[in-house]
Amino acid sequence: MSSNTITLPGQDLGPISSNTVGAGTHIYGDHLFASIAGPVHTTTLQAPSKVPSTLSITRPTGALLLPEVGTAVLGRVTRTNPRQANFSILALGSTGDVVLAEPLPAIIRQQDIRLTEIDKVTVAGSFRVGDVVKGVVISLGDERAYFASTARDELGVVMAVSEGGNRMVPISWREFEEVGGTGKKEARKVAKVV
Amino acid sequence: MQSDRRRLNPPPGGTAPPVFATVPDAKPQRPTRTRKPDEHRKLFLRTGIVPSASGSAYYEIPPQQQQQTGLLVPQRSSLKITCTVHGPRPLPRNAAFSPNLLLSAHVKFAPFATHNRRGYVRDASERDLGAHLETALRGVVIGERFPKSGCEVVLTILDGEEDGWGAGGTEVKGGGWGIMTVLAGCITAASAALVDAGIDCVDLISGGVAAVKYAGRHGGQEDGVVVLDPAPSEHDGEIMAACVVGYLQSRDEVTEMWMKGDAGTQVQTLIDEAVKAASLVRAVLAEAVKDGVQAKVGEAEDEAAMAGSAKEGKGKRRCSGIYEAGHLDDLLVRTPF
Numbered sequence: 326m327s328s329n330t331i332t333l334p335g336q337d338l339g340p341i342s343s344n345t346v347g348a349g350t351h352i353y354g355d356h357l358f359a360s361i362a363g364p365v366h367t368t369t370l371q372a373p374s375k376v377p378s379t380l381s382i383t384r385p386t387g388a389l390l391l392p393e394v395g396t397a398v399l400g401r402v403t404r405t406n407p408r409q410a411n412f413s414i415l416a417l418g419s420t421g422d423v424v425l426a427e428p429l430p431a432i433i434r435q436q437d438i439r440l441t442e443i444d445k446v447t448v449a450g451s452f453r454v455g456d457v458v459k460g461v462v463i464s465l466g467d468e469r470a471y472f473a474s475t476a477r478d479e480l481g482v483v484m485a486v487s488e489g490g491n492r493m494v495p496i497s498w499r500e501f502e503e504v505g506g507t508g509k510k511e512a513r514k515v516a517k518v519v
Numbered sequence: 520m521q522s523d524r525r526r527l528n529p530p531p532g533g534t535a536p537p538v539f540a541t542v543p544d545a546k547p548q549r550p551t552r553t554r555k556p557d558e559h560r561k562l563f564l565r566t567g568i569v570p571s572a573s574g575s576a577y578y579e580i581p582p583q584q585q586q587q588t589g590l591l592v593p594q595r596s597s598l599k600i601t602c603t604v605h606g607p608r609p610l611p612r613n614a615a616f617s618p619n620l621l622l623s624a625h626v627k628f629a630p631f632a633t634h635n636r637r638g639y640v641r642d643a644s645e646r647d648l649g650a651h652l653e654t655a656l657r658g659v660v661i662g663e664r665f666p667k668s669g670c671e672v673v674l675t676i677l678d679g680e681e682d683g684w685g686a687g688g689t690e691v692k693g694g695g696w697g698i699m700t701v702l703a704g705c706i707t708a709a710s711a712a713l714v715d716a717g718i719d720c721v722d723l724i725s726g727g728v729a730a731v732k733y734a735g736r737h738g739g740q741e742d743g744v745v746v747l748d749p750a751p752s753e754h755d756g757e758i759m760a761a762c763v764v765g766y767l768q769s770r771d772e773v774t775e776m777w778m779k780g781d782a783g784t785q786v787q788t789l790i791d792e793a794v795k796a797a798s799l800v801r802a803v804l805a806e807a808v809k810d811g812v813q814a815k816v817g818e819a820e821d822e823a824a825m826a827g828s829a830k831e832g833k834g835k836r837r838c839s840g841i842y843e844a845g846h847l848d849d850l851l852v853r854t855p856f
Contacts, residue, residue: 335722335769360719362812384717385815468616
């Protein structure tokens with residue numbers, strides 16, 4: 326952990342032949358240099374592999390500043406229309422490890438809500454405004470929003486509030502039940518509790 | 520110069536600070552340069568001072584000479600710069616898609632920073648400083664790792680270098696050399712703040728300034744001596760030309776150079792001395808950045824240890840802003856940090 330020495334940007338980390346470039350490093354000429362200040366981590370693959378180890382540097386405040394393709398994100402739905410649901414990314418990581426200073430806009434398109442029967446899915450039956458959603462970024466998207474997807478079992482609505490304003494708990498992959506109040510069920514694309 | 524309509528403005532001719540009657544035998548002594556031509560003044564640099572910003576730094580050159588007793592007008596010059604970095608943050612809605620980080624640098628003198636009071640609205644020299652700083656930082660930031668984002672670097676100069684020496688409160692007239700030392704300080708402070716924010720940089724950029732001066736007032740020197748880190752109040756009326764560079768030491772590259780005045784045959788020497796000044800500054804910069812990162816790493820470890828022992832509530836921590844409440848509201852279960 327912190328037994329690694331802190332490297333500073335511009336510090337030489339060795340030739341490319343002995344290490345490959347990882348997060349927080351860059352290549353200049355035939356050497357690897359650090360891009361951020363932090364402890365250096367070496368990840369080595371198993372012995373039979375001849376791939377050189379990867380050097381990466383982690384920021385003390387969290388690994389990422391912006392989501393990349395494949396990053397799990399947590400956010401809250403802000404708008405829905407028949408083709409897509411807009412949500413604003415509030416934190417990165419499947420448990421929300423890195424809270425963003427400024428929310429980023431993102432879109433879940435109708436075809437990315439589920440894996441199966443995607444032509445029959447309705448956005449209104451999967452998300453409502455105000456739901457907290459766990460998704461994964463699939464593309465940087467356009468200038469307005471990232472593109473995200475919930476097409477996996479463990480992705481989808483994590484927390485939701487019923488129409489009457491009461492807390493709801495998930496009871497199946499597509500329903501939430503109201504706690505207290507009328508005990509009504511509401512349709513959502515529910516994230517599997519793992 | 521357009522008037523500032525949102526505030527009650529001072530008289531357009533500027534205001535002069537009160538001139539205090541000096542004790543007859545306490546003559547204000549003109550500051551002189553006591554250090555060697557290739558010696559830099561001592562610097563103070565610390566990162567992580569603004570918890571709500573992504574990264575921040577405070578840079579100061581403390582005054583070199585003791586204030587003479589009996590005089591209220593400051594005789595020595597000092598430089599105090601505070602820098603905050605906000606980003607990478609999403610671009611505004613109508614901005615075009617940009618595959619690289621959009622960097623913008625803003626420099627502002629506080630109204631009380633210089634002998635002649637500055638206004639609240641940014642004037643031409645501040646915009647010029649911002650343009651030079653942006654040029655310097657553009658060569659250092661790895662922009663393609665932050666698509667669709669912008670980064671704002673905001674510098675406030677709390678105490679600027681005077682252009683000359685105001686003897687006992689008289690008007691300071693000078694050749695505008697103070698702004699060159701200010702730019703060198705801005706480059707260094709911005710570099711520290713960018714690294715504190717965790718934005719990918721190619722190297723640490725440091726700002727260095729050097730000047731060519733006429734023969735000294737007290738004689739013994741000839742025209743054209745090149746000194747590094749000139750304090751214009753020490754060299755009042757003596758500076759012929761000055762040069763600021765933004766220098767990357769590990770690549771031996773200059774990303775920004777600003778030269779003013781007529782250096783005659785000494786142009787190359789002037790640039791070399793400025794690069795030497797930047798190398799001296801970089802040692803301080805590296806130390807300060809390392810201390811800042813070590814403090815952050817230590818804090819992150821403390822929090823991980825606290826989370827492991829499942830303690831309730833939040834302990835003492837130096838907020839780096841991303842843990843601020845309000846973004847995930849009370850409906851979400853907050854993991855104890």
